[in-house]
Amino acid sequence: MLHAKGPLLTVDLGDETSRTEDIDGILESYVGGRGVATRLAHERVPFDVDPFSPDNRVYFSTGPMQASNMSFTGRTNCTSVSPLTGGLCSSNAGGFVSRNFADAGYSAVELAGVSDELVVLHVTDEGVEFEAVPDLAGATVPETVAYLDDEHDIEADRTMVVGPAGENLVRFASIMTSEERAFGRGGLGAVLGSKNVKALTFGGDAAPDIEIPASQMEIHREAATDDHIMKRQGTVAVLDLANEMDGLPSYYFSERHFEGAEGINGDAIEQKKYKKGTCSACAFACKLPTRDEAAGVETEGPEFEVTMAFGSNSGVDDIVEVMKSNELCDRYGLDAISAGNTVAAYLASEDEFGNTDLIHDLVEKIALREGVGDDLAEGIARVHDDLGVENWTVKGMDFAAHEGRVLxxxxxxxxxxxxxxxxxxxxxxxxxxxxxxxxxxxxxxxxxxxxxxxxxxxxxxxxxxxxxxxxxxxxxxxxxxxxxxxxxxxxxxxxxxxxxxxxxxxxxxxxxxxxxxxxxxxxxxxxxxxxxxxxxxxxxxxxxxxxxxxxxxxx
Structure with missing residues (x-):
């Protein structure tokens, strides 16, 4: 069975050391990525660990298909105990970091303990360099990416970055890579923040030799030539269908149809898309680089889930305003789905649906844990009683856009x-x-x-x-x-x-x-x-x- 290759790199943040070990048996049984990380976490993380404890561990991992040239393979996995749900959680992100990760030569990287100071970890095929970065405390994702480029000539495609939300232990903070791609759900950015890790970078020339069957190119060619609507509208293409089925969560889940759908649907997002966007090696190119010059906003997305959370669920029918919310989440390092739904819960409590100035202000306050944002940063499951709204979560994680009352x-x-x-x-x-x-x-x-x-x-x-x-x-x-x-x-x-x-x-x-x-x-x-x-x-x-x-x- 095809599987990832390479040792596990364990980084001890407390004493700034690292070591490698052979995990071939685990790789053979669990392939790579989420499987290998889950097996390692099950073995090494105490079952009763607090997510913000030094005893919690974070795993990054790739799989064998990152050795291919095939579309749909530009992704990386992250696994830890979630501060949002309290359970074991894996999240994966697209972009371009996966092959840079593979070039470092490790099948997985494990972060243990906690650093005494804010650090960037530079992971290469020669080991790990610990760089103290006290001046980056509170820096946004773009500011951190710019620092790494200016000071180390390390581009965004080689980075994983935590924004202010992660440093402030917002329970739905994300880890950002390629600046605008997210390890989003579950708050794993807050786990990195609790460990005083501001960013990781990856590179090297030690990618393992994994032979991928030639059939990969047949899939790649089909991805390149297929006329799929996602190439124009991303996942937002499904919004009108969901709305027609009375399956579009709206006004903090109190309704399932949104009268303003035309302002945030696939056609609306397509009008703001200004170029193609993709992940490493992928010819499918379903990403959504968007901008509105009049509003001065440029972002990637939003995808359907975020268009629901900051759009219909928040009572907003203007795609540019949703784009602004999306950009703010990327800047501060927030899971845009959870951020939007949590904001929607607050809007419901205050009868303020559609108030976009308030929405954007709340996103910043959540990331910085200022004012009411300090409470909202705990997530819906922990704050709904205080807000006087229903707890629209499962295991502490709020809902995505696909409506389970209909599907x-x-x-x-x-x-x-x-x-x-x-x-x-x-x-x-x-x-x-x-x-x-x-x-x-x-x-x-x-x-x-x-x-x-x-x-x-x-x-x-x-x-x-x-x-x-x-x-x-x-x-x-x-x-x-x-x-x-x-x-x-x-x-x-x-x-x-x-x-x-x-x-x-x-x-x-x-x-x-x-x-x-x-x-x-x-x-x-x-x-x-x-x-x-x-x-x-x-x-x-x-x-x-x-x-x-x-x-x-x-x-």
């Missing part, structure tokens, strides 16, 4: 996902709009056949995150192509994904997570939800309470 399989996915209400954990929404062929589609309502398919999708997405292969490759990556690329039977590859999901669940079980956490604010509205949950657990081999039996924990 019932996606609702089930939100409930059971170890990461919380994240749409990318299984991407089940694609089956229900549908965005796939009729043979793979399911009716949006009901749960018939969905628990089994949900497990398959979770396992496949875990494999993608280990490969690492972008989830927008769904129209190109058939089971046969997985088998050709990874040199293994597709069912064996899905078994890797099953081990990853099970390890995540077991870790979270040890932290107290069980069936009571696998729920939805609207679970009572979904006929058959509890039976679907039972069926999901039974197929996973877990107990009726959503717990992994001790004999089922993967090695």
């Amino acid at each position: 019932h399989g996606q609702g089930l996915s939100y409930a059971v996902a170890n990461r919380g209400a994240d749409h990318m954990y299984a991407v089940f929404y694609s089956q229900e709009y549908p965005l796939v062929g009729k043979d793979d589609a399911y009716p949006p309502e009901g749960f018939e056949g969905k628990p089994k398919r949900l497990i398959e999708k979770e396992n496949q997405m875990a494999l993608n995150d280990s490969g690492i292969v972008c989830k927008f490759s769904r129209d190109f990556m058939t089971p046969e192509r997985y088998e050709m690329l990874f040199g293994a039977d597709f069912e064996d590859l899905l078994a890797v994904g099953d081990r990853i999901v099970t390890l995540e669940r077991h870790f979270n079980n040890q932290r107290g997570f069980d069936r009571g956490d696998d729920t939805l604010p609207y679970a009572d509205e979904l006929d058959g939800f509890e039976a679907a949950l039972d069926a999901y657990y039974e197929r996973r081999g877990w107990t009726d309470d959503g717990v992994v039996p001790s004999g089922n924990v993967p090695a």
Whole structure:
């Protein structure tokens, strides 16, 4: 089975040392990326760790496909215990850092302990250089990237950066790479901030020799020539469809249809797109560099989730105002989905929907933990009572845009996902709009056949995150192509994904997570939800309470 190569680099931040060790056995069993990081975290991070404790660890990792020239492979994984959910969380980012990471020669990098001072870690094939950077305290992401370029001739594509939000331990702070791409969900930027790590840079000339089958180029050619609407409108292309289905969360989830959708839909974003945008080696080019000269704003995006959070969910019908919110989140290092939803919760409490000046002010206050922003920085699950609004989260993570009250399989996915209400954990929404062929589609309502398919999708997405292969490759990556690329039977590859999901669940079980956490604010509205949950657990081999039996924990 194709897998990543290279040692694990462990960086001890406290005594500023590093060491390498062979992890070939783990790589062979877990491929790379999320799988390897999950296995390492399960073994090395105390089950009862506080996310901001020095005992928490952060893992960065790539997979074997970063040795290819294939589209959909410009991604990197990050894994740690989330300060937002309290569970084990993996997030991955696009951009261009993945191959620079691979050039350093390590399959994974582990950060342990805490630094006594704010540092940048320069990771190369020769080891790690610790650079004290006290003058970067409070610096924005662009300011930090500019420093690294000016002082070290290190461009944004080689960096991972924490903004003020991470330093201030905002529970949904992101880690930014290529300046505008994010390890977004789960607040892993705050974990780096707690360790006094402002940035990491990567480079070298030691990329492992991994032979990728020639079939990669067939996928690459198709990605280059396919006339896909995402190449023009990114994920915002689905906004009108969601709205037509009464499935677009609006006004802090109180409504499911937005009358101002035309102002923030795919056509609106396409009018602001001024060039193509892509990730490393990818010919699909689905990213959205946008700008509005009159408003003086330039950003990348927003994608559909952010257009929901800062648009319909906040009562905003102007794509330029959403672009401004997106740019502010990138500048300060915030997960724009959680930031937008948290702002929407505050707007609901104050009856201030549509107040864009207030929205932009709140984003800055959250990042700096100033005034009411200090409370909002804790996230919806911790602040909703004080605001007097409903807790629209699962396991502490707020919802993505794909509406589980309309797409019932996606609702089930939100409930059971170890990461919380994240749409990318299984991407089940694609089956229900549908965005796939009729043979793979399911009716949006009901749960018939969905628990089994949900497990398959979770396992496949875990494999993608280990490969690492972008989830927008769904129209190109058939089971046969997985088998050709990874040199293994597709069912064996899905078994890797099953081990990853099970390890995540077991870790979270040890932290107290069980069936009571696998729920939805609207679970009572979904006929058959509890039976679907039972069926999901039974197929996973877990107990009726959503717990992994001790004999089922993967090695």
